[in-house]
Amino acid sequence: xxxxxxxxxxxxxxxxxxFVLIQFLGICPFLGVSKRVESxxxxxxxxxxxxxxxxxxxxxxxxxxxxxxxxxxLRTITFxxxxxxxxxxxxxxxxxxxxxxxxxxxIFLPLITTNCAVMGLAxxxxxEGLNIIQTLVHALGAAAGFTLxxxxxxxxxxxxxxxxxxxxxxxxxxxxLAAGILALAFSGFVL
Numbered sequence: 001x002x003x004x005x006x007x008x009x010x011x012x013x014x015x016x017x018x019f020v021l022i023q024f025l026g027i028c029p030f031l032g033v034s035k036r037v038e039s040x041x042x043x044x045x046x047x048x049x050x051x052x053x054x055x056x057x058x059x060x061x062x063x064x065x066x067x068x069x070x071x072x073x074l075r076t077i078t079f080x081x082x083x084x085x086x087x088x089x090x091x092x093x094x095x096x097x098x099x100x101x102x103x104x105x106x107i108f109l110p111l112i113t114t115n116c117a118v119m120g121l122a123x124x125x126x127x128e129g130l131n132i133i134q135t136l137v138h139a140l141g142a143a144a145g146f147t148l149x150x151x152x153x154x155x156x157x158x159x160x161x162x163x164x165x166x167x168x169x170x171x172x173x174x175x176x177l178a179a180g181i182l183a184l185a186f187s188g189f190v191l
Contacts, residue, residue, distance in 0.1 A: 006137045009130075013141030019117040020149045021179075021186040026117030029108045030150055031175065039104040040154035044147025046094065046105070050086045050112050051121055051146070055139035057082050058122040059132060079122045087112045117146060149186070153179055 019025045026047075033043045058079045066072055091109050095102045102109065112118060121142050125135040156178045165174050 006134065009134055009137045010141035010144070013138050014145035014148065015186065015189045018145040018149060018186050018189075019120065019142050020146055021183040022190065023117075023120070025120045026115050026146060028111060029115060030146075030153065031179065032111075033105060033108045034150055034153040034175070035157055036104065037151055037154045037158060039101065040150040041147070042094070042098070042101040043105055043108060044143070044150050046090050046109060047112060047115070047118070047146050048140070048143035049090055050083065051118055051143040052136065052139045053086050054079070054083045054118055054122055055125050055135050056132070057086075059125055059130075059135045062126045075123070075126070079119060083112075083118050083122070117142070149182060152182060156182075 013019075017023060020027065020030045029043055029047070034040050061078055061082065062072075062075060066075055066078060087110060090112070091102075094105070094109060121139060125138060130138060153175070157175055160174055160178070169177070
């Protein structure tokens with residue numbers, strides 16, 4: 001990935017290698033928070049913040065501490081601690097700044113800590129040998145792609161609520177069908 005320009009790194013992370021629809025990472029908040037566009041956008045912004053800062057901090061820890069000291073075996077636990085700390089900060093901030101959004105996100109906000117997309121991104125950045133600027137652009141692209149598909153699914157789900165959906169498909173089944181159609185659409189970027 002490092003041989004591409006910054007635009008291509010961003011575009012690839014958002015569309016070609018979308019963490020949710022192509023790599024199937026971060027499915028829990030994708031399906032859980034995508035009932036309303038507002039809460040999806042709020043979750044997307046929280047994930048953007050966590051992904052970007054976690055990528056930068058984990059990259060620096062890896063490059064300046066873990067790798068030079070031969071402590072690569074501590075990478076996973078170090079990355080988890082960084083991500084958990086950032087999520088805790090985001091949770092406290094959202095709780096104070098927007099209690100309505102905090103309530104709407106519910107359990108899914110602290111679950112960013114266990115969102116495999118955040119951890120996968122941090123590991124991918126160091127294993128693919130990206131520099132700090134490429135890491136930042138990759139994180140922004142991945143978070144933008146995550147937010148985009150989250151808001152798209154929420155929009156579809158809101159739209160489907162006002163239409164007659166056959167009873168056996170109402171609720172979760174139609175949400176899964178919509179997610180599958182989105183995944184098919186995004187797979188067209190890869191072909």
